[in-house]
Amino acid sequence: MLSTLATVEDSQKMYTWFEQMRQTQPVWLDEESNCWHVFRYDDVNTVITDYQRFSSERRMQREAVMATADAQNKRPRSGRSIIAMDPPQHRQYRNLVTSAFTPRAIDKLRGRVAQITQELLDKVVANGNMDFANDIAYPLPTIVIAEMLGVPVSDRPLFQSWADGLLRRQLSDAEVFKPAEEQRNNPELQHFARVFEEMSDYFERMLEERKREPHDDMMSALLQAEVDGQHLSMDDTISFCTLLLLAGHVTTTNLLSQAIRCFDEHPDTLTRLNREPELMPSAIEEVLRYASPVWRIVRTTKEAVTLSGLTIPQDATIFTWLSSANRDPQQFPEPARFDITRTPNKHVAFGHGIHFCIGAPLSRMEAAVALPMILKQLPNLHVDRNEAQLFEGRFLFGFKHLPITFDAQVQKA
Secondary structure (H helix, E strand, O other): OOOOOOOHHHHHHHHHHHHHHHHHOOEEEEOOOOEEEEOOHHHHHHHHHOOOOEEOOOHHHHHHHHHHHHHOOOOOOOOOOHHHOOOOHHHHHHHHHHHHHOHHHHHOOHHHHHHHHHHHHHOOOOOOEEEHHHHHHOHHHHHHHHHHHOOOHHHHHHHHHHHHHHHOOOOOHHHHOOOHHHHOOOHHHHHHHHHHHHHHHHHHHHHHHHHHOOOOOHHHHHHHOEEOOEEOOHHHHHHHHHHHHHHHHHHHHHHHHHHHHHHHHOHHHHHHHHHOHHHHHHHHHHHHHHOOOEOEEEEEEOOOEEEOOEEEOOOOEEEEEHHHHOOOOOOOOOOOOOOOOOOOOOOOOOOOHHHOOOOHHHHHHHHHHHHHHHHHHOOOOEEOOOOOEEOOOOOEOOEEEOEEEOOOOOOOO
């Protein structure tokens, strides 16, 4: 069932597969890739929370990327990413950017998010139709994170091309987890390496400018930051910037598009939200559970571990299916029902534990500000389901294209 996704119907097949696996093979070894998969809420929560037994480091993928860069006669980048670190290093690096995502810092951005949302809506309200993914869901969080980092919004087409390049086709597990030497000439890995090289070169130029003339932005703050009395290396700083740019918009992009899709499929929800707008935060949490923006995340066992009666050996790769955990009936009554008043709603869409998504407060705020404005200014909104197109792959659950129609509005002079 590990097939490529393209349509919403494909995703429904995945949820059917999740249900079958939770019941029959909650811990499963895919012999083709030699990777393990877990599907039940309790097991997923254990794997993503217990950092003493499950590592976030991604040695095999890192070796593959380094080998690919070497095969292309490129300088292999050695920057480290906080999503692939274990304590204590993870805590030290995470603390470098925590201040930018505190409730107070996020609250200060509300006005700017509303302004950007209105500017984007003004471009389309008179048309009666648009591609929601490209016209609203992608540019809104991209502009926000670009401004936080301190990169020119005029470079947004570059960000779009990088995101498209990285998401155009997600490699199969069998491809990703081949030995590094076997991947040196993989054309898809070579493509990914070129995209990352472009991003790295871009941020290196921007960071060199900040060294000469610091600004009030995250790039300048990262250059001044220290871990154990040492400034970050240039490669580590570049890695931070790349992660923040990509992770800072992808989750919100997927959340916004999935919210519109869910609301369209459940028109009673729209009626109720119009009548009770105070339910929007709860509705956003249900979108995150029901249509998790990230399908799964990966860990590696530090020791032999037993889950649901099966023992997984040391140094094994484990995929934890967040999207399956969030539909587990042992945790969520009637999990296939979209219920914007669901409580409690302890979903794991943003992960859990020390690796809980640092940008979750920003993503939630952006959705809470933008969605009411969108629903109010685009009346009678409907999704063209025949033309909607998902990102391919099994890591991200979002739309490459999401055409919608609505009642065109006459703009005020």
